[in-house]
Amino acid sequence: MIKPRTPAGVLELLPPDQIAFQRMLDTIRRNFERFGFLPVETPVMELTDVLLTKSGGETERQVYFVQSTGALAKAEEGTPELALRFDLTVPLARYVAEHEHDLAFPFRRYQMQRVYRGERQQRGRFREFYQCDIDVIGKDALSVRFDAELPAVIHAVFSELDIGAFTIQLNNRKLMRGYFEAQGVADPELQALVLREVDKLDKRGEDYVRETLAGEGFGLQPDSVARILDFVKVRSTSHADALAHLDALGDGNAALHEGVAELREVLELVRALGVPESSYALNFSIARGLDYYTGTVYETTLNDYPQIGSICSGGRYENLASHYTKSKLPGVGISIGLTRLFWQLREAGLAHSADSTVQVLVTQMDEAHLPHCLSIANELRAAGINTEVVMEPAKLGKQFKYADRAGIRFVVVLGEDELARGGVTVKDLRREDQFEVTRAELAQTLRVELAQAQVLSTR
Amino acid sequence: MIKPRTPAGVLELLPPDQIAFQRMLDTIRRNFERFGFLPVETPVMELTDVLLTKSGGETERQVYFVQSTGALAKAEEGTPELALRFDLTVPLARYVAEHEHDLAFPFRRYQMQRVYRGERQQRGRFREFYQCDIDVIGKDALSVRFDAELPAVIHAVFSELDIGAFTIQLNNRKLMRGYFEAQGVADPELQALVLREVDKLDKRGEDYVRETLAGEGFGLQPDSVARILDFVKVRSTSHADALAHLDALGDGNAALHEGVAELREVLELVRALGVPESSYALNFSIARGLDYYTGTVYETTLNDYPQIGSICSGGRYENLASHYTKSKLPGVGISIGLTRLFWQLREAGLAHSADSTVQVLVTQMDEAHLPHCLSIANELRAAGINTEVVMEPAKLGKQFKYADRAGIRFVVVLGEDELARGGVTVKDLRREDQFEVTRAELAQTLRVELAQAQVLSTR
Numbered sequence: 001m002i003k004p005r006t007p008a009g010v011l012e013l014l015p016p017d018q019i020a021f022q023r024m025l026d027t028i029r030r031n032f033e034r035f036g037f038l039p040v041e042t043p044v045m046e047l048t049d050v051l052l053t054k055s056g057g058e059t060e061r062q063v064y065f066v067q068s069t070g071a072l073a074k075a076e077e078g079t080p081e082l083a084l085r086f087d088l089t090v091p092l093a094r095y096v097a098e099h100e101h102d103l104a105f106p107f108r109r110y111q112m113q114r115v116y117r118g119e120r121q122q123r124g125r126f127r128e129f130y131q132c133d134i135d136v137i138g139k140d141a142l143s144v145r146f147d148a149e150l151p152a153v154i155h156a157v158f159s160e161l162d163i164g165a166f167t168i169q170l171n172n173r174k175l176m177r178g179y180f181e182a183q184g185v186a187d188p189e190l191q192a193l194v195l196r197e198v199d200k201l202d203k204r205g206e207d208y209v210r211e212t213l214a215g216e217g218f219g220l221q222p223d224s225v226a227r228i229l230d231f232v233k234v235r236s237t238s239h240a241d242a243l244a245h246l247d248a249l250g251d252g253n254a255a256l257h258e259g260v261a262e263l264r265e266v267l268e269l270v271r272a273l274g275v276p277e278s279s280y281a282l283n284f285s286i287a288r289g290l291d292y293y294t295g296t297v298y299e300t301t302l303n304d305y306p307q308i309g310s311i312c313s314g315g316r317y318e319n320l321a322s323h324y325t326k327s328k329l330p331g332v333g334i335s336i337g338l339t340r341l342f343w344q345l346r347e348a349g350l351a352h353s354a355d356s357t358v359q360v361l362v363t364q365m366d367e368a369h370l371p372h373c374l375s376i377a378n379e380l381r382a383a384g385i386n387t388e389v390v391m392e393p394a395k396l397g398k399q400f401k402y403a404d405r406a407g408i409r410f411v412v413v414l415g416e417d418e419l420a421r422g423g424v425t426v427k428d429l430r431r432e433d434q435f436e437v438t439r440a441e442l443a444q445t446l447r448v449e450l451a452q453a454q455v456l457s458t459r
Numbered sequence: 460m461i462k463p464r465t466p467a468g469v470l471e472l473l474p475p476d477q478i479a480f481q482r483m484l485d486t487i488r489r490n491f492e493r494f495g496f497l498p499v500e501t502p503v504m505e506l507t508d509v510l511l512t513k514s515g516g517e518t519e520r521q522v523y524f525v526q527s528t529g530a531l532a533k534a535e536e537g538t539p540e541l542a543l544r545f546d547l548t549v550p551l552a553r554y555v556a557e558h559e560h561d562l563a564f565p566f567r568r569y570q571m572q573r574v575y576r577g578e579r580q581q582r583g584r585f586r587e588f589y590q591c592d593i594d595v596i597g598k599d600a601l602s603v604r605f606d607a608e609l610p611a612v613i614h615a616v617f618s619e620l621d622i623g624a625f626t627i628q629l630n631n632r633k634l635m636r637g638y639f640e641a642q643g644v645a646d647p648e649l650q651a652l653v654l655r656e657v658d659k660l661d662k663r664g665e666d667y668v669r670e671t672l673a674g675e676g677f678g679l680q681p682d683s684v685a686r687i688l689d690f691v692k693v694r695s696t697s698h699a700d701a702l703a704h705l706d707a708l709g710d711g712n713a714a715l716h717e718g719v720a721e722l723r724e725v726l727e728l729v730r731a732l733g734v735p736e737s738s739y740a741l742n743f744s745i746a747r748g749l750d751y752y753t754g755t756v757y758e759t760t761l762n763d764y765p766q767i768g769s770i771c772s773g774g775r776y777e778n779l780a781s782h783y784t785k786s787k788l789p790g791v792g793i794s795i796g797l798t799r800l801f802w803q804l805r806e807a808g809l810a811h812s813a814d815s816t817v818q819v820l821v822t823q824m825d826e827a828h829l830p831h832c833l834s835i836a837n838e839l840r841a842a843g844i845n846t847e848v849v850m851e852p853a854k855l856g857k858q859f860k861y862a863d864r865a866g867i868r869f870v871v872v873l874g875e876d877e878l879a880r881g882g883v884t885v886k887d888l889r890r891e892d893q894f895e896v897t898r899a900e901l902a903q904t905l906r907v908e909l910a911q912a913q914v915l916s917t918r
Contacts, residue, residue: 002782004556005557006501019497034843035845036848039481043587050464095463104864143850269830274841324463391602406563
């Protein structure tokens with residue numbers, strides 16, 4: 001006998017949680033499609049030489065390699081031929097480069113699949129997790145206007161996910177670079193080091209960071225340090241306030257100027273797309289991956305749960321697939337790490353307890369009536385209602401209890417009396433209510449009840 | 460520069476095909492849920508000792524093992540700790556045994572995920588492919604009535620997939636065993652060998668099979684051989700004909716008797732579930748995996764494309780998870796290999812060319828009107844319409860051509876004249892028709908148009 005168990009670092013769900021998770025995936029997908037993004041799926045395995053174009057680094061240390069029994073038996077030296085994807089960006093780059101001549105640009109794709117990382121074992125860290133990504137990829141060039149669509153998608157997704165108030169935080173790498181240059185921090189690596197110190201503001205406090213930056217290691221002028229600290233503390237409180245912060249930066253150097261112009265255009269179009277100004281803000285401390293993003297950058301946080309961190313991040317990059325094609329492919333994208341988000345929401349008690357996917361249980365009072373029960377189920381299913389039938393005899397109370405525990409709201413009872421009258425009794429377990437309808441009216445009545453329940457549950 | 464390419468044996472799709480594939484997945488899932496099956500997803504990686512409980516065999520030779528960079532670097536001897544699932548049945552067994560005390564039995568689950576097999580490289584053979592499975596698992600016992608639900612699910616799924624007329628073929632392993640015993644073929648292994656010869660009927664012809672079974676190797680009596688050949692040729696032509704075939708088998712031995720009774724009950728309940736009698740038939744030649752299935756067995760074939768083989772198969776098994784738990788867990792299930800089916804339908808020219816997921820393209824005549832265009836898109840999206848906006852200036856003709864090629868049916872045009880009148884022009888690229896509506900009416904008008912298009916496309 002072998003103990004049934006899953007590997008460490010995976011999140012396997014029982015059906016009620018799986019239903020809730022699936023509804024989140026559906027909501028995300030529906031909204032991605034609402035904004036005109038097209039579905040892509042790629043194989044979980046990529047050729048190792050295609051996947052690992054960058055040498056070394058954290059990523060490569062976390063890759064899972066795949067070997068068939070045959071390859072393993074040969075005990076081949078060297079790196080296996082196949083490996084599991086560790087994100088959806090490298091597969092996107094490979095996909096776009098491989099199918100370049102069959103795609104229309106700007107290419108708008110969404111992809112929602114699992115990725116794999118051999119993370120250190122730790123609570124809340126997953127070795128297998130869903131990423132839900134959208135990207136727009138241009139050929140040669142891509143207008144900054146596309147950068148404005150992504151906050152609108154983020155707003156639509158998280159409004160419908162209904163997990164509380166959130167803020168989409170915007171910054172621009174060019175603006176940041178320009179500002180730092182003006183403070184005498186021109187070297188990109190030095191900028192990265194300064195930003196790493198700035199990141200410690202919350203944990204170590206302002207004095208610590210100020211002393212570090214003005215101290216021996218960095219040797220920045222005290223007024224430069226003061227200006228940098230003022231800069232990274234900027235959070236806008238309204239659309240007008242965001243524009244005022246941009247104006248206050250003045251003309252500055254070319255990079256700053258370009259970054260300001262881009263952010264201004266993005267803000268105006270985000271507003272035109274109907275995103276309420278309470279849902280977005282400038283945050284000049286946001287940098288994201290410094291060697292990757294080059295323009296707009298995004299992070300999204302839950303207002304009441306800042307400790308969860310960013311629940312949706314991304315930005316603008318210069319060239320997606322330089323390892324695979326000579327074509328220049330600039331893009332902008334965002335990613336939601338849904339497995340981790342789901343786990344965090346559940347930990348925070350924010351996960352919605354979902355109704356079952358089963359909407360109606362047809363109970364069984366008398367074995368002899370099973371064909372009747374099946375025929376009723378057939379009518380309900382034809383009307384689009386998810387229906388389960390009790391197939392084996394059991395006490396009626398036990399059948400009700402099962403429905404209640406499983407989160408099935410409506411129960412259909414077909415007893416002798418009802419049969420004689422051509423009627424059916426419907427029990428609403430939520431409202432602890434029951435009523436009788438004719439069999440001819442049953443499907444339509446339940447459709448109306450379910451539609452009402454749906455409206456009420458989404459307010 | 461590295462050539463962007465996928466590993467051999469995977470099916471990666473361009474967006475139009477991916478949309479068609481995704482719609483098939485959605486249809487299957489919707490119907491699985493319609494019949495009260497609950498979603499389950501399991502990790503793609505299982506612990507090797509959990510996955511490979513049976514020693515040797517074809518399966519083990521095709522397994523993909525997974526190793527993190529760290530494990531690989533240590534060049535450990537022996538079998539890696541992790542491996543990719545090769546079907547959804549072993550993970551189901553592990554899942555049910557692991558979560559036994561948290562599940563309600565009979566446990567009705569569906570699972571639609573990819574599985575991995577290191578198949579020999581061959582056209583139409585896939586190393587990564589989707590399986591779409593449903594199973595009902597009982598604790599200790601499971602009524603044969605559940606066996607009747609699966610043909611109803613198969614009927615619902617393939618009717619809605621709309622890929623042509625199909626027949627769900629039914630048989631029963633007990634009936635088969637009983638009949639073979641009565642012909643002097645009592646040994647299970649001998650039965651398997653006889654069935655393997657019988658399988659050659661189509662390819663080698665009846666004379667060849669008759670001579671083989673009556674010949675030295677098998678040494679069966681000629682009249683036994685004749686009765687076996689008559690038996691395996693049985694195909695019922697209607698519900699009444701199916702019952703008549705069962706009656707004609709007589710009482711026979713215990714196994715035959717039990718098999719006949721089970722098949723009779725299944726047939727009656729399949730009818731009660733509203734499956735038309737043209738969609739199911741007895742086929743006494745169907746055996747499926749002999750060491751696994753013990754009662755009802757199913758295969759489904761497309762009437763006009765028999766060469767595609769079974770598109771949905773399964774059956775009843777005695778005990779799901781004997782390797783993991785002492786509990787007896789009988790079950791019944793079916794599986795659709797969707798990747799292969801999609802590929803075969805496409806090869807046969809049966810794949811439906813799908814409209815884009817994008818329903819409306821808002822074109823751009825004048826850059827200055829972009830905020831207007833975005834605002835209109837916002838209204839359409841709020842009305843549930845999947846909308847793409849042209850974000851960069853281009854000739855209108857080019858924008859129309861893009862929509863046409865992408866399969867986007869409706870195009871919204873917002874010119875000076877329309878703007879002045881507060882109107883919007885809608886072009887229907889399918890009907891090559893156009894009309895003007897007020898902006899206030901736009902979303903509602905397009906909803907009606909799209910609903911009509913949907914009704915017409917599904918007949």
